[in-house]
Amino acid sequence: MAVEERDGDGVExxxxxxxIAVEEHEWKTAVRRLDREDLKKFGEILDKxxxxxxxxxxxxxLAEKLLVVRSRYGRPVKxxxxxxxxxxxxxxxxxxxxxxxxxxxxxxxxxxxxxLKTITQPGTLTLEVAHxxxxxxxxFRIVHRFVDWLPDHVRKGTLTTARSNVRQIVFPxxxxxxxxxxxxxxxxxxxxxxxxxxxxxxxxxxGDAAETLAGLRAAMAPDAEMVLESTPQGVGxxxxxxxxxxxxxxxxxxxFPWWMxxxxxxxxxxxxxLTEEERALIAERGLDLKQIAYRRQxxxxxxxxxxxxxxxxxxxxxxASGESVFELAAVETRMKTAPEPVKRRLNGELEIWxxxxxxxxxxxxVDPAGGGSEGDYSAAQVLEMETGLxxxxxxxxxxxxxxxxxxxxxxxxxxxxxxxVERNNHGSGVLALAETACKYMRIYRQGGQAGWLTxxxxxxxxxxxxxxxxxxxxxxxxxxxxxxxxRSFVRQANGSSGAQAGxxxxxxxAMAMGLAARAELVGKRGWRS
Numbered sequence: 001m002a003v004e005e006r007d008g009d010g011v012e013x014x015x016x017x018x019x020i021a022v023e024e025h026e027w028k029t030a031v032r033r034l035d036r037e038d039l040k041k042f043g044e045i046l047d048k049x050x051x052x053x054x055x056x057x058x059x060x061x062l063a064e065k066l067l068v069v070r071s072r073y074g075r076p077v078k079x080x081x082x083x084x085x086x087x088x089x090x091x092x093x094x095x096x097x098x099x100x101x102x103x104x105x106x107x108x109x110x111x112x113x114x115x116l117k118t119i120t121q122p123g124t125l126t127l128e129v130a131h132x133x134x135x136x137x138x139x140f141r142i143v144h145r146f147v148d149w150l151p152d153h154v155r156k157g158t159l160t161t162a163r164s165n166v167r168q169i170v171f172p173x174x175x176x177x178x179x180x181x182x183x184x185x186x187x188x189x190x191x192x193x194x195x196x197x198x199x200x201x202x203x204x205x206x207g208d209a210a211e212t213l214a215g216l217r218a219a220m221a222p223d224a225e226m227v228l229e230s231t232p233q234g235v236g237x238x239x240x241x242x243x244x245x246x247x248x249x250x251x252x253x254x255x256f257p258w259w260m261x262x263x264x265x266x267x268x269x270x271x272x273x274l275t276e277e278e279r280a281l282i283a284e285r286g287l288d289l290k291q292i293a294y295r296r297q298x299x300x301x302x303x304x305x306x307x308x309x310x311x312x313x314x315x316x317x318x319x320a321s322g323e324s325v326f327e328l329a330a331v332e333t334r335m336k337t338a339p340e341p342v343k344r345r346l347n348g349e350l351e352i353w354x355x356x357x358x359x360x361x362x363x364x365x366v367d368p369a370g371g372g373s374e375g376d377y378s379a380a381q382v383l384e385m386e387t388g389l390x391x392x393x394x395x396x397x398x399x400x401x402x403x404x405x406x407x408x409x410x411x412x413x414x415x416x417x418x419x420x421v422e423r424n425n426h427g428s429g430v431l432a433l434a435e436t437a438c439k440y441m442r443i444y445r446q447g448g449q450a451g452w453l454t455x456x457x458x459x460x461x462x463x464x465x466x467x468x469x470x471x472x473x474x475x476x477x478x479x480x481x482x483x484x485x486x487r488s489f490v491r492q493a494n495g496s497s498g499a500q501a502g503x504x505x506x507x508x509x510a511m512a513m514g515l516a517a518r519a520e521l522v523g524k525r526g527w528r529s
Contacts, residue, residue, distance in 0.1 A: 042120045057089055059116055067112050068149035069142065076149060084256045085109040093252035097242055098229035101258035101311045107200050108142055110227050114196040115146045115178060117225075119159055122174040124195045129216065131201040133182045136167075139200065140180040143169060186212050189219030196225050202239040203230040209238035232308055232317040235488035236503035240318050244484075257285075258298075258310040265290035266297050315484075323491045326467050334474040335483045349396035350410075353478040354389060361385040362417035363444075363521070365452075365514030366407050367506050368426045369399060378403050379506035381482075381514045382414055388469070388518060393479045395507055399426060404433035408440040420444040420517040422509075423451030444517055452513050462512040463497065469515060482507040 046059040060081050067079040081089070084104045088096075098106055114126045128143075130136035147161060147169060155161075162170045168179040181188040183205040189197075197220055199205075205212060213228075220226065228251075230239045246253045258264050268289035274282070278295075281287050287295075299306045311317035316332050341351035356362065363383045369376040378399060382392035391414070398406055407430075411417040419440060421431050431451045434440045443450050454462070469476055470486065477483060488503040499505035 042116075046117060046120060056086075059113060060086065060089055062116055063109075063112050066150065067115070067146050069108060069112075069145065076145070079108075079112060081109070083262065084260050087256070087260070088254055089113075091252060091254060094223070094225055095249070095251040096225075096227045096229075096254060097246050097251045098227060098254040098256070099243055099311065099314055099317070100229065100231060100254075100256040101261070102231055102309050104256050104258075104261050106229050106256070107139065110198045110200075110229065111139055111142050112146065114198060114225075115143055117196055118176050118178050119171065119174070121195070122176060124176045125192060126178045126196040126198075127189060127192065127194045127216070127219075128178075128180040128198045129183050129188055129200065129212075130180065131183055131204040131206070133184065135200065136180050136182045140167070143178055143180065183207075183209065183212055186215065188212070189216040192219045193221050194219045194224055195221050197227070199226075199228045201230045202228050202242070203233040203237055205238065210241070213238060213242075232311060234500070235318045235484075236500040243314075243318075253314075255311075255314045257312050259285065259287055259291050264294050264310075266293035269293045269296065315480075318487075324487065325463060325489050325491060325497050326486045327471050328487060330471045330474055331483050331486045334470070334477060335480055338478055338480050338483060341478070346394075346396065350392065350394045351479065351481075352392040354384070354391040356391075356414045358415070360415065362391065362411075362414035363514055363518050364407060364411040364414065364417045364419050365510050365517060366403075366419070366421045366427075366430070367510040367513065368403055368422065368430045369397070369506065377504060377506045379510040380407055380410060381507070381510045382410065382417070383514050383518055385418075385518060385522065388473070388476050388515065390476055390478045390482070390511070393482060393507060395481070395504075400429065401433050401437060404430050404438050408434050408438040411440065411442070416442055418442055418444050418517070418521060420513060421451045422454055422513055423449070424454055427451055444521070452517055454509070454513065458516070462509075462516045465515050465519065466508070466512040477511075479507065482511060 042058070042062060046062070047057050064078060064080055068076050069079045071077045082105055084100070084106065088098065088106065088109065100106055111128060114128070118124045118126045128136070128139050130139055147155065147159070150159060158173055159171055160173060162172050167181055168177055170177045183199075184207070186207065194216070197216060199213065199216065202209060202213070217226075228239070228242055232240070234240065242249075242251070243253070265288075269292055271289065274292065278292050281295075282292070295310075298310050302309050307317050315335055339353060341353050342355070343352040344350065345352070361384070363385055364380055365383065366380045367378065369378045377395040377397060380394040381390060383389065384391055392410070394406070394410070407419060407421070411419045419434065419442060421427050421434065421443070423431055428451070431443065435443060435450065444452060446452055466486075485499065485503065485505055485508045488500040489497065489505050489508050490500050491497050499508075
């Protein structure tokens with residue numbers, strides 16, 4: 001009979017042996033004495049996939065042979081890898097980030113994986129970092145259980161332990177140790193060289209999570225393995241930023257929606273009661289009526305937090321912690337259908353969906369920043385004048401003359417488009433350079449002065465126009481990055497609005513300005529000139 005541990009591990013009652021699909025004599029030798037040399041041999045092949053194992057890495061079989069966990073009924077049971085854990089092992093890399101629903105068993109699996117690496121690779125230091133002291137203590141109990149249920153001849157032989165303090169297990173005969181700490185300890189990795197790092201529930205770390213994580217990364221050995229995992233919480237936090245930039249940093253993304261956990265089922269609903277959304281989930285994701293019943297249950301229990309706690313897709317599960325300025329339902333619906341760009345330039349900083357068409361008029365709206373590798377981006381939106389369609393988008397760390405040359409070149413490429421540059425702050429210099437150094441003539445003017453001025457009066461009107469367009473004509477917008485910024489554009493406690501902490505709003509402001517300037521130009525029919 002299958003039962004589950006508290007955080008959703010796939011386990012089975014200890015009522016017999018599990019077949020081990022490796023050479024039988026190797027296992028008999030390992031189980032009989034498992035001395036230091038035997039451990040080292042297993043350490044060398046943990047992640048290999050022998051042909052007789054049907055593609056399963058050795059570590060899965062070793063975990064199911066040696067590791068014991070606790071069932072939700074409090075009984076010791078053999079760990080048996082569930083679907084999520086197997087999929088993680090199938091796709092796992094050296095650097096991993098895991099976005100998951102609640103109680104999928106990843107915390108225990110990574111603890112088990114790193115425990116086996118610790119006891120089979122002499123000289124290893126494994127560090128687990130939990131979001132609270134309570135969670136750290138629970139993980140430590142899981143690891144202690146691994147040790148306590150090892151065969152006596154192993155536990156009292158090669159893997160004799162010496163506990164230095166309440167936060168670590170030391171294996172002196174193989175010069176290895178396993179540490180579990182809370183993220184509240186900002187000096188957790190200082191002075192250490194870590195071979196395995198597991199950061200659990202990163203989205204819920206206290207204080208400056210990014211600073212704490214940076215310190216831990218500095219402690220990693222060059223060939224160290226890292227797993228960042230969490231359920232989502234808020235756009236713009238440390239975990240969200242790590243997830244969004246995974247392609248840039250070379251991390252392997254793993255996303256595990258709630259329905260991958262087999263226990264998430266309830267009494268089946270009737271097929272006649274299915275909504276259009278539920279029928280789509282059944283068709284697209286292969287859900288059954290018991291899973292739909294469970295989905296209704298969690299939505300009733302968790303309401304607005306259901307998407308966060310029981311993630312269904314890797315975009316909508318991140319919820320803005322403030323009150324969104326824009327209609328989130330419209331934004332999220334469009335995110336699902338927004339097309340990929342037909343062309344990318346400048347290392348992806350410029351994305352193009354609709355290239356210029358001869359005879360059509362365009363507008364290029366620019367929200368300048370100071371340039372440099374830190375801080376806000378300079379952003380530009382290319383709109384077709386007649387329809388208001390978003391044709392292209394740029395966001396990058398350009399400023400001054402470099403930005404002026406780029407945006408005037410982009411405007412020239414789009415049939416000599418109107419160039420609308422915000423003249424607040426850095427914009428005045430960009431405008432002057434566009435006119436003098438770049439000699440671009442078709443520059444938008446407001447009250448006789450070059451550029452667009454964003455004020456406390458014009459800003460709410462600009463954002464209102466963008467919000468209305470998102471609801472009424474969402475197909476105008478092509479960029480998922482723009483839509484992502486819309487999701488994290490919130491009302492602040494002081495009554496103002498802007499990007500949630502840790503996020504950007506440069507694309508949003510460039511688009512809002514572009515729509516407002518287009519409406520003014522169309523109203524005056526100046527765009528025909």
